[in-house]
Amino acid sequence: MNNNKALDFVKKYTMVIVLVLVFAMFAITTGGDILLPANISNIISQNAYVFILATGMLLCILTGGNIDLSVGSVVCFVGAVGAKLMVEAGLNMYLVIIIMLAVGTAIGAFQAFWIAYVRIPPFIVTLAGMLAFRGLSNVVLNGMTVSIKDQKSFVDLFGGGANCYISDIFGFDGINGLCLIVGITCAAIFVFLQFKKRMTKVKKNYEVESAAAFWIKTCIIAATIVAFTFRLAQHKGIPTVLIWVCLVILVYGYITSNTTVGRAFYAVGGNEKATKLSGINTNKVYFLAYTNMGLLSALAAMVTIARLTSAQPTYGQNYEMDAIGSCFIGGASAYGGIGTVGGVIIGATLMGVINMGMSLMSVDANWQKVVKGAVLLAAVIFDVVSKRGKMLALD
Amino acid sequence: MAKILLEMKDITKTFPGVKALSNVNLKVEEGEVHALVGENGAGKSTLMNVLSGIYPYGSYEGDIVYDGEVCKFNKIKDSEAKGIVIIHQELALVPYMTIAENMFLGNERGKKFKINWNETNDLAAEYLKMVGLKEQPQVLIKDIGVGKQQLVEIAKAMAKKARLLILDEPTASLNEEDSKALLDLILKFKKEGLTSIIISHKLNEVSYVADKITVIRDGCTIETLTKGVDDFSESRIIKGMVGREIEDRFPKREKHIGDIKLEVKNWTAYHPVYFERKVVDNVNFNVRKGEIVGISGLMGAGRTELAMSIFGKCYGDKISGQTFIDGKEVHMNSVKEAIEHKLAYVTEDRKGNGLILSNSIKINTTLSNLKGVSKHKVINKDDEYAAAADYKQKLAIKCPTVEQNVGNLSGGNMQKVLLAKWMFADPDILILDEPTRGIDVGAKYEIYCIMNQLVAEGKSVIMISSEMPEILGMCDRIYVMNEGKIVGELDASEASQEAIMSHIIKAS
Numbered sequence: 008m009n010n011n012k013a014l015d016f017v018k019k020y021t022m023v024i025v026l027v028l029v030f031a032m033f034a035i036t037t038g039g040d041i042l043l044p045a046n047i048s049n050i051i052s053q054n055a056y057v058f059i060l061a062t063g064m065l066l067c068i069l070t071g072g073n074i075d076l077s078v079g080s081v082v083c084f085v086g087a088v089g090a091k092l093m094v095e096a097g098l099n100m101y102l103v104i105i106i107m108l109a110v111g112t113a114i115g116a117f118q119a120f121w122i123a124y125v126r127i128p129p130f131i132v133t134l135a136g137m138l139a140f141r142g143l144s145n146v147v148l149n150g151m152t153v154s155i156k157d158q159k160s161f162v163d164l165f166g167g168g169a170n171c172y173i174s175d176i177f178g179f180d181g182i183n184g185l186c187l188i189v190g191i192t193c194a195a196i197f198v199f200l201q202f203k204k205r206m207t208k209v210k211k212n213y214e215v216e217s218a219a220a221f222w223i224k225t226c227i228i229a230a231t232i233v234a235f236t237f238r239l240a241q242h243k244g245i246p247t248v249l250i251w252v253c254l255v256i257l258v259y260g261y262i263t264s265n266t267t268v269g270r271a272f273y274a275v276g277g278n279e280k281a282t283k284l285s286g287i288n289t290n291k292v293y294f295l296a297y298t299n300m301g302l303l304s305a306l307a308a309m310v311t312i313a314r315l316t317s318a319q320p321t322y323g324q325n326y327e328m329d330a331i332g333s334c335f336i337g338g339a340s341a342y343g344g345i346g347t348v349g350g351v352i353i354g355a356t357l358m359g360v361i362n363m364g365m366s367l368m369s370v371d372a373n374w375q376k377v378v379k380g381a382v383l384l385a386a387v388i389f390d391v392v393s394k395r396g397k398m399l400a401l402d
Numbered sequence: 403m404a405k406i407l408l409e410m411k412d413i414t415k416t417f418p419g420v421k422a423l424s425n426v427n428l429k430v431e432e433g434e435v436h437a438l439v440g441e442n443g444a445g446k447s448t449l450m451n452v453l454s455g456i457y458p459y460g461s462y463e464g465d466i467v468y469d470g471e472v473c474k475f476n477k478i479k480d481s482e483a484k485g486i487v488i489i490h491q492e493l494a495l496v497p498y499m500t501i502a503e504n505m506f507l508g509n510e511r512g513k514k515f516k517i518n519w520n521e522t523n524d525l526a527a528e529y530l531k532m533v534g535l536k537e538q539p540q541v542l543i544k545d546i547g548v549g550k551q552q553l554v555e556i557a558k559a560m561a562k563k564a565r566l567l568i569l570d571e572p573t574a575s576l577n578e579e580d581s582k583a584l585l586d587l588i589l590k591f592k593k594e595g596l597t598s599i600i601i602s603h604k605l606n607e608v609s610y611v612a613d614k615i616t617v618i619r620d621g622c623t624i625e626t627l628t629k630g631v632d633d634f635s636e637s638r639i640i641k642g643m644v645g646r647e648i649e650d651r652f653p654k655r656e657k658h659i660g661d662i663k664l665e666v667k668n669w670t671a672y673h674p675v676y677f678e679r680k681v682v683d684n685v686n687f688n689v690r691k692g693e694i695v696g697i698s699g700l701m702g703a704g705r706t707e708l709a710m711s712i713f714g715k716c717y718g719d720k721i722s723g724q725t726f727i728d729g730k731e732v733h734m735n736s737v738k739e740a741i742e743h744k745l746a747y748v749t750e751d752r753k754g755n756g757l758i759l760s761n762s763i764k765i766n767t768t769l770s771n772l773k774g775v776s777k778h779k780v781i782n783k784d785d786e787y788a789a790a791a792d793y794k795q796k797l798a799i800k801c802p803t804v805e806q807n808v809g810n811l812s813g814g815n816m817q818k819v820l821l822a823k824w825m826f827a828d829p830d831i832l833i834l835d836e837p838t839r840g841i842d843v844g845a846k847y848e849i850y851c852i853m854n855q856l857v858a859e860g861k862s863v864i865m866i867s868s869e870m871p872e873i874l875g876m877c878d879r880i881y882v883m884n885e886g887k888i889v890g891e892l893d894a895s896e897a898s899q900e901a902i903m904s905h906i907i908k909a910s
Binding site: 207208211213214245265266267268270273274277278280281282283284285286288340344345 | 780
């Protein structure tokens with residue numbers, strides 16, 4: 008491997024390398040505590056909302072570095088509406104889920120309309136939304152907390168509380184067999200799909216990476232999946248919320264990389280005029296991005312009130328910042344057009360690991376914020392500088 | 403012989419993939435008006451950017467000797483300090499600032515933390531008088547016309563104590579009257595001892611105003627003509643600009659011209675911002691199967707606007723008129739509909755409007771026809787790769803793989819990717835807007851070959867170009883456009899630069 012290749016490798020997988028290094032660092036400083044099964048499991052449950060919101064935020068950022076500031080308030084508002092309907096109106100849980108999704112989507116569409124068709128800057132529209140829906144949450148809840156502890160099936164479904172894991176059907180001693188089997192199956196399917204893709208490429212004589220590189224990469228990912236599920240199995244198994252997160256990742260990962268709709272998001276961010284002249288309705292792309300953000304905010308709202316088993320007017324604060332930060336750390340470009348769901352998940356995980364690690368080290372919460380801010384700035388500086396090829400923008 | 407104020411010796415400047423200037427020499431005497439002429443992309447503006455320090459010392463080879471000493475400019479300020487001031491084709495004025503504020507922008511009067519507004523306005527008034535502009539210094543730039551804005555630019559240059567004034571296409575956006583006034587102003591300043599370099603496409607203006615003319619072609623200096631010594635006629639200058647025999651530059655083709663494919667009737671469009679301005683005025687034209695039709699005219703004649711208003715109405719307001727394809731009337735109200743009617747518009751601005759520079763060749767190639775590589779909106783990536791690789795080979799796009807980002811390609815290769823993109827959309831009618839702008843001669847020839855191949859397949863091509871030689875060399879029929887109107891139609895056999903120009907002049 009010559010120098011150039013090594014550099015390319017580092018550039019391509021920077022955040023993965025950083026994630027591994029940060030993990031290793033915390034493993035040392037916490038004396039291995041961060042690797043405990045319970046903590047691994049917690050990284051997922053604590054950050055589920057970040058994974059979901061960051062995926063939606065990616066679509067907004069792809070359209071040209073535009074962000075949605077309203078998501079935290081929308082999460083709170085939709086959560087408040089849901090909790091009220093369940094507890095006070097006593098509506099059926101599934102009906103409430105549908106209503107929550109509908110409300111979230113409607114809010115998204117409302118904001119998206121102004122952004123896409125009237126061309127009000129997204130920053131302004133969503134800033135207004137951030138203020139308005141925070142206020143409305145307070146109005147809906149009368150400034151009080153609504154507990155949903157009694158809505159057991161809702162809480163279980165969205166992975167809140169202490170014991171929301173998929174129950175084991177095997178009952179091995181001390182380990183969750185189902186979780187382990189699911190993990191191994193997923194890894195096997197992953198390897199199989201990758202191999203099949205490679206074989207098609209080879210058959211059609213397209214260029215492929217070397218066999219060694221392919222197998223190393225595939226095996227490392229498969230091993231990570233197995234190791235991860237093994238850790239989960241040692242704890243209590245698969246948290247139910249992981250199912251939702253995986254679902255979102257898979258669906259949006261597929262849409263962004265394999266469909267014409269996904270392609271349109273990248274194209275608009277890359278060059279809107281060229282996209283328009285290629286016969287793609289760019290207004291619709293903006294509309295979709297922000298409407299979808301509303302939908303995913305609703306899902307994040309369910310996850311949030313389930314985890315905290317209540318709805319409060321203060322929920323969801325700074326959620327938008329977690330989501331935006333994850334996107335940029337995960338390699339999305341601040342100018343749009345660049346970024347992947349995979350990268351965003353790495354970015355969100357990195358933020359989660361840093362949070363967890365520092366909490367285990369009992370770092371003061373205020374200093375944690377300082378560190379997170381520094382990581383975000385460093386990630387974006389790296390992104391911009393590496394693209395420009397030099398440090399300072401001298402004329 | 404007067405003193406030589408500026409001498410540029412053996413200037414060579416390369417951009418990735420293109421040699422923009424090779425061993426260019428330019429000598430300017432003190433107190434003369436020196437014209438720089440050449441085709442688009444010949445390297446005139448690049449040379450002036452080298453001179454003014456926009457391309458800093460070290461990014462080019464050769465020497466700049468100014469006023470007897472070798473200069474090493476690192477930024478525009480360095481050259482301005484010496485009295486070299488450049489006025490660009492696109493005016494650099496801030497619309498919501500006053501004339502006086504603009505004039506002293508970056509050169510403010512008074513102290514660093516306290517601008518002396520009285521001095522600013524007084525001085526501005528003085529310079530405005532010098533250039534003969536009757537406006538108050540407190541008037542906002544957006545409230546005065548382009549002709550007056552050009553004068554403000556000159557006043558601004560004078561405020562910087564210019565000794566050598568460089569004007570890049572100063573009359574491109576001016577009408578006849580304003581142009582004449584501007585040229586006379588340059589002559590007036592000349593009498594007062596100012597040296598000017600003027601870049602212009604308008605050869606009648608050049609022969610009117612210049613003492614010497616240096617011709618640049620394909621990045622090389624060809625010759626310098628002196629008033630009173632050499633023949634200063636337009637045809638003589640054109641000979642220098644075009645140079646080699648026209649036959650060599652364009653590939654031959656056999657003509658198989660069929661029925662009328664696209665016919666446009668009474669097409670009118672208004673400016674999208676200035677609603678009362680007609681940019682396309684009652685245009686009628688047609689193109690036949692297997693035919694290359696040229697649309698010639700000066701910049702700003704409304705050619706791009708005509709093309710874009712036809713292509714799914716993506717430019718203009720209050721568009722009226724009819725379009726017929728194969729004799730049937732069609733309505734194309736969006737780009738999508740235009741593409742569905744097998745029309746393609748290949749933009750003149752490949753970086754701004756054509757390609758997504760941060761994406762790969764593959765992704766750019768399929769963008770306007772994602773349907774062609776997808777099923778139920780899911781893209782088949784293998785098919786996509788195959789399609790892109792196919793066009794890479796067909797059009798001889800020079801790149802290691804189709805996964806490479808378009809932004810790293812040279813102009814010629816970018817143009818080919820843009821063509822590939824629209825050829826993949828499988829159109830019957832292609833509108834090529836300045837398809838060879840800013841690319842080198844070799845790549846131009848390849849683009850011409852692609853055009854010939856397209857018409858050989860029975861497609862129709864409409865070529866918009868400002869370069870008359872290529873219009874004459876490539877087209878079967880030529881329309882001449884001026885100020886939004888078609889002012890002439892010529893058959894290839896009767897067309898010549900003089901014939902085209904005389905149509906334009908007669909109309910205006």
